[in-house]
Structure formats: C-alpha cells, structure tokens
Amino acid sequence: MKELTFNEKLERFILNWLFLMIVWVAFTTSFAVAELVTGAIVSMIISLLSIRMFTCCKLSILAPKRIFYMIVYFFVFIIALIKANFDVARRVLTPSLPINPGIVKFKTKLKTDYSKMVLANSITLTPGTLSVDIIDDTFYIHWIDVKTTDPEKAYKDIAWQFEKILLKIF
Amino acid sequence: MSMVFEIIGGALLLIGSIFLFLGGLGIFRMPDVYNRLQAGTKATTLGGMSLILGVGFLMVETNWAWLVKAAIIVIFIAFSNPISSHALARAMYKRKRYPIITSKDENMDAYREAYENEKKEEDA
Numbered sequence: 001m002k003e004l005t006f007n008e009k010l011e012r013f014i015l016n017w018l019f020l021m022i023v024w025v026a027f028t029t030s031f032a033v034a035e036l037v038t039g040a041i042v043s044m045i046i047s048l049l050s051i052r053m054f055t056c057c058k059l060s061i062l063a064p065k066r067i068f069y070m071i072v073y074f075f076v077f078i079i080a081l082i083k084a085n086f087d088v089a090r091r092v093l094t095p096s097l098p099i100n101p102g103i104v105k106f107k108t109k110l111k112t113d114y115s116k117m118v119l120a121n122s123i124t125l126t127p128g129t130l131s132v133d134i135i136d137d138t139f140y141i142h143w144i145d146v147k148t149t150d151p152e153k154a155y156k157d158i159a160w161q162f163e164k165i166l167l168k169i170f
Numbered sequence: 171m172s173m174v175f176e177i178i179g180g181a182l183l184l185i186g187s188i189f190l191f192l193g194g195l196g197i198f199r200m201p202d203v204y205n206r207l208q209a210g211t212k213a214t215t216l217g218g219m220s221l222i223l224g225v226g227f228l229m230v231e232t233n234w235a236w237l238v239k240a241a242i243i244v245i246f247i248a249f250s251n252p253i254s255s256h257a258l259a260r261a262m263y264k265r266k267r268y269p270i271i272t273s274k275d276e277n278m279d280a281y282r283e284a285y286e287n288e289k290k291e292e293d294a
Binding site for chain 1: 193205213242248275279280
C-alpha cells in the first residue's frame with residue numbers, strides 16, 4: 001500500500017468524522033450538548049484510528065452537483081427495486097415458471113472499488129439479475145431471463161441506467 | 171395527523187408482508203440456488219425495508235426518533251443484503267454447483283471460462 005500524504009489523510013479524516021457524526025446524531029436523535037460532545041470525541045477517535053480503512057472518496061464528493069446525482073440515483077434505485085419485486089412476483093405466481101437462466105458478462109467503465117461495489121449491489125436488486133463475481137473490470141451476472149449473451153448488449157440492458165449516473169458521482 | 175401516519179404505517183406493513191410471502195414462495199418454487207437467491211434477495215430487501223419503515227411510521231406519534239432509526243436500518247439493509255447474496259452465489263459456484271441452464275445456447279454460462287482459468291492459475 002502506498003504512503004498517504006498529509007493532505008490525503010486530513011481529507012479522509014474530515015470525511016469520516018462527518019459521516020460518523022451524522023450516524024451518531026441520527027441514532028441518538030438528540031441535540032443535547034453532552035450527547036453532541038461525546039459523539040464528536042468518539043467519532044474523532046474512531047476516524048483517527050481508521051484512516052487506512054475507509055478509503056471511499058475524497059472531500060470533493062460533497063460538491064452540490066454530486067449530491068444532486070446521488071439523490072437522482074436513490075430514486076432510480078428505488079424504482080428499479082420495486083420493479084424487481086413485481087417481476088419476481090409475476091414469475092413466482094405464473095404456474096409455468098417462465099425462466100431462462102444463464103450467466104452473462106460485461107465490462108464496466110468504473111474505476112474505483114467502491115463504485116463497482118455500488119453498481120454490483122444495484123444490479124443484484126434490479127429485475128432478474130444477480131451479480132455472481134467481479135474480476136478486475138468484468139462483471140459476471142446471473143440473469144433469470146437471458147435476452148442476449150453479447151457483452152455489449154447485456155451492458156446496455158443491465159448496467160447502463162445506473163452507470164451513467166455513477167460515472168458522474170465518482 | 172395521527173390517522174395519516176397510521177394508514178401509511180399499516181399499508182407499509184401489509185406491502186412488506188406480501189412481498190416477503192412472495193419471496194418465500196419463490197424460494198420454494200425456483201429450481202436452483204441462483205434463481206432462489208434472485209427471488210429471495212429482492213423480496214427480503216423490499217419486504218424488510220417496508221416492514222421496518224412501517225413500524226417507524228406507526229410509532230412516530232409517540233417518538234419521532236423511531237422513524238429516523240428505522241431509516242438508518244433501511245440504509246444498512248440496502249447495503250448488506252445484496253452483498254450477502256453475492257457472497258452466497260460466488261461460494262456456490264466455487265463449490266461446483268453450476269447453474270441450471272434450460273436453453274440450448276452454449277454461451278449461456280460466461281463465468282465457467284473465467285472460473286476455470288482462475289482455478290488453473292491457483293493449481294500452478
């Protein structure tokens with residue numbers, strides 16, 4: 001692992017601190033001074049200890065444009081999740097069990113590990129797809145109703161709706 | 171106002187239990203582990219989410235903290251549920267439980283090749 005510069009460390013520290021502080025406030029749901037001070041101290045210690053572990057993003061992730069796309073992503077994701085559930089319901093309730101399963105692969109344009117993880121999670125929760133493995137930049141997807149085995153077309157069908165937003169966030 | 175929250179909470183509980191039931195039925199009906207995971211993961215994610223949010227809405231009159239905590243748990247579920255199903259699917263492939271393929275097309279299992287290459291490298 002390469003050595004971090006001071007600026008990188010500071011950036012990660014501030015981001016972790018902010019994130020942990022938000023989780024703390026949400027869990028205690030109180031704005032009493034004693035609670036806030038305790039939370040600030042505890043989350044500061046944790047983020048100091050875990051500088052090497054939480055390497056998700058830089059401070060620029062908090063830019064308004066990116067936050068806007070995160071909100072867009074959230075709604076796209078929720079709609080896909082609801083569609084996926086109706087898809088499962090339809091397949092399960094049809095007596096003939098209309099499935100044509102197989103594993104397809106495609107290549108992604110995303111670079112960082114965290115964005116790949118978010119994409120894989122989203123693919124698992126969208127209609128009829130389940131990510132089986134990621135090797136470097138190739139995704140292997142179990143598809144309950146294979147429409148195409150061509151990587152390019154599969155990419156357009158499965159990943160494009162998420163990836164075009166993720167490319168703008170990360 | 172309390173009426174509105176009760177209706178929302180009750181509706182969410184009902185929706186959640188319907189989807190959880192359908193997921194259970196899917197696990198019962200599907201032919202192999204991958205298809206079962208497909209049905210199971212989606213249904214438990216949305217079902218669990220709406221059950222927890224429903225409880226949050228029902229309790230919001232007594233204490234609004236319930237809803238915030240429920241929202242946090244929902245986010246954790248959205249992150250952790252797909253990861254566990256991904257780990258299960260990958261582990262099953264490594265245990266040589268290959269997916270059932272009904273069509274005649276030979277390219278239907280794109281992962282087999284990559285898996286065998288990886289295995290060769292491990293053996294060498």
